[in-house]
Amino acid sequence: MPKSKSATAKNVLGTELKECSQEPMTGFFRDGCCNTSNEDLGAHTVCAVMTAEFLEFSKQAGNDLSTPRPEFGFPGLKPGDRWCLCAARWAEALEDGRAPRLVLEATHERTLEYAPLATLKRYAVPG
Numbered sequence: 001m002p003k004s005k006s007a008t009a010k011n012v013l014g015t016e017l018k019e020c021s022q023e024p025m026t027g028f029f030r031d032g033c034c035n036t037s038n039e040d041l042g043a044h045t046v047c048a049v050m051t052a053e054f055l056e057f058s059k060q061a062g063n064d065l066s067t068p069r070p071e072f073g074f075p076g077l078k079p080g081d082r083w084c085l086c087a088a089r090w091a092e093a094l095e096d097g098r099a100p101r102l103v104l105e106a107t108h109e110r111t112l113e114y115a116p117l118a119t120l121k122r123y124a125v126p127g
Helices: 054-059 087-094 109-113 117-122
Strands: 044-049 083-084
Touching: 044 109, 054 087, 054 109, 083 087, 087 109, 109 117
Parallel strands: none
Antiparallel strands: 044 083
């Protein structure tokens, strides 16, 4: 049976996972949190603050996050929006020098499989 959202989910700091965004609604479960499960193959665990630079990087990498897709209930993202990114995509952007800032309190602990806490802290913004 698939693991669903857990009330005891932890962030990368080891404390309770906080909400990332309700506007726009984000998260693998579309509940505003960067929670994850075994079905979340992309590990949508990084609560990132969008930048124009990252949105262009993501579009070039084949995932256009800035264009609205109303048929999927997706408003399109703009700079300043918070969004639960795939941890691997954030790591790719980091390697390319275009990683967006992130909210540690709202970034799921599974992200530590992709980047060490010290690196994540360098990109942190206040929650």
